[in-house]
Amino acid sequence: MEYTDKKSDTKYIETNTVQIPDGKFPVVSLFSGAGGLDIGLEGAGFRTTVCVEFDTDCRETLRHNRPEWLLFETSAKVVSGKITTRIPGDIRDIEVKELLDLANLKKGEASLVVGGAPCQPFSNIGKKLGKEDEKNGDLFLEFVRMVKGVDPKAFIFENVAGITQQKHSEVIDYMVDNFKGLGYGISHTILNAANYGVPQRRERFFLIGIKGVEKPSFPIPTHFKDKNHYQKFMESIGRKPENKFEKWVSVKDAFDKIPKDHVLRNDYALMNISEKVINRMKYINQGENFKVVPQDLLPNCWKNGKHQGNDTFGRLVEGLPSVTIRTAAYNPSKGMYIHPNQNRGLSTTEMATLQSFPYDWEFKVKSRDKVTLVSGGKQIGNAVPPGLAEALGKSILTQLQPTKSKSVEKLDQRFALNSPQTHHQQQLEVS
Structure with missing residues (x-):
């Protein structure tokens, strides 16, 4: 069941009846950090196939907890027939084909591309340079490049709420225009983690795109500060309040x-x-x-x-x-x-x-x-709260067709024949 907030025009969808699938919905994870977004998506039924992360310690955390999530750490790269070196995990220097090959995916097979470019350029704490930040301000362009090349069924872009300030509007406009041109229906909003059972009042910006869905929906909140908060939200989406609701986790x-x-x-x-x-x-x-x-x-x-x-x-x-x-x-x-x-x-x-x-x-x-x-x-x-990510993942899965097509069944067979350990070993031999 879908609802629309009369004030913000944001669409919400119920996910409490979603059947969690068997994890055969492959994800390409960018700017993976310590894995918060990917853990949540895993709980929703997705399967992270490959991660791109610049920070060495974050990669150690991912490797320790989920060795099956392949890390793109290859330091060698062939350019014009010559072998050159690069910084492991630097997305600017990674080709889409390299990433797909490691994940054992073809263009169009991934269910999701997800990630949040470093948020400091858009944060309300700091210099707020946005895309003018010389170090990280242009990394949202790399996210767009990867989505174009991977051609997933859906994507999630995450950042701080400060990215919605007027001074950064051209960043959002650029992404929306490019993704719409690729056939994605686009929605974006700010979600508060506390409204999804996370013991933290953390607001984050999410821009999501789904092919074949004109205006994607976000997960309907599951937790509320008090009865008044609950009733006001229900009224805003035109739904009659019930007698019981979950309170914020303290x-x-x-x-x-x-x-x-x-x-x-x-x-x-x-x-x-x-x-x-x-x-x-x-x-x-x-x-x-x-x-x-x-x-x-x-x-x-x-x-x-x-x-x-x-x-x-x-x-x-x-x-x-x-x-x-x-x-x-x-x-x-x-x-x-x-x-x-x-x-x-x-x-x-x-x-x-x-x-x-x-x-x-x-x-x-x-x-x-x-x-x-x-x-x-x-x-x-720097992480996305896994509890919030899981709620978002379930809402996207609800809007994707959860039934297996023949192409997905073929993909499952390839996963079985090509284990993550095999690909990890191949990667080590090259690097």
């Missing part, structure tokens, strides 16, 4: 499920806090920040009134989903990241939990047994 709900021995994990890390900083925390109740701390205990940069952040050095509210978990959420001075009941910051395990990563997902660092705060924070904070 920080306390999430933390209560973390095993007590999580501190023994190799990917557990916690920021060391000085006694001076701990003393400041003692004055802060849930939902409050540094502004309630006595002036004589504050650093000078917080005394002059120039720092106006409303969540800086704030304490989480345990009865609500957390604020957005960013890459430095382990550091209380970077946001509302003081533990709700203890005078400390958040551990990497708690950050991952608030991002809805499954507990058995382990974050790795190249050539180290223990994860570092910086690498762990970066991998977790």
Whole structure:
């Protein structure tokens, strides 16, 4: 059943009755990061065949947790008959055919191409240079290039909500125009992860395209702040509210499920806090920040009134989903990241939990047994919450024809004859 929001004109679709298939819907994953988007799609019934990721530590995390997800790490490339070298995982230097060959796919066989180009150029935190960012501002063009070459049945492009600002409008317009020219029906909106059972109020931009669907739908929210929030949404889509609904998952709900021995994990890390900083925390109740701390205990940069952040050095509210978990959420001075009941910051395990990563997902660092705060924070904070990704995946699967065609059956046979391990070995021999 599909519904349309009268105010935003966004279409929503129910997915609670979707039958999860057997994972034979192949995905080409770009800008894979630590795997959040791919984990969620896996839960929806998709199968990640190949990943492109620039960050070395993220690739170690993917390799450790899902060795069957092939990583494009080939450093050798033949140009005009000569062998040259390239940076492993640099999408700018990867040809579509190379990626399809590794995934054992032909053009048009992939169900999905997914990914979120690095979001810093469009974030509300930072310089907001957008496509003018010399380092990463043009990577959305690589996503468009890959979709053109892979020719999937559908795609998901993800980024920060800041990309919708007027100054970045030509980026969205460019992608929409190009994808429509390829025959995709296009929709884009901002989704709040808390509305899909993630214990975090995180808003992200999603642009989706599906062939044969004029205006694709997004997943109808499953969780709400309260009864009023639920009723207003139902009224906006013209649906009669029912008597029961799921409430947002809170920080306390999430933390209560973390095993007590999580501190023994190799990917557990916690920021060391000085006694001076701990003393400041003692004055802060849930939902409050540094502004309630006595002036004589504050650093000078917080005394002059120039720092106006409303969540800086704030304490989480345990009865609500957390604020957005960013890459430095382990550091209380970077946001509302003081533990709700203890005078400390958040551990990497708690950050991952608030991002809805499954507990058995382990974050790795190249050539180290223990994860570092910086690498762990970066991998977790940059990820798409798997819970949100799963909801989105189910909505797309609902709009794709879930019945197997003869071409899909042939594809299944090829997967059986050509195992991921075989392709991984071939890749190692070339690199």
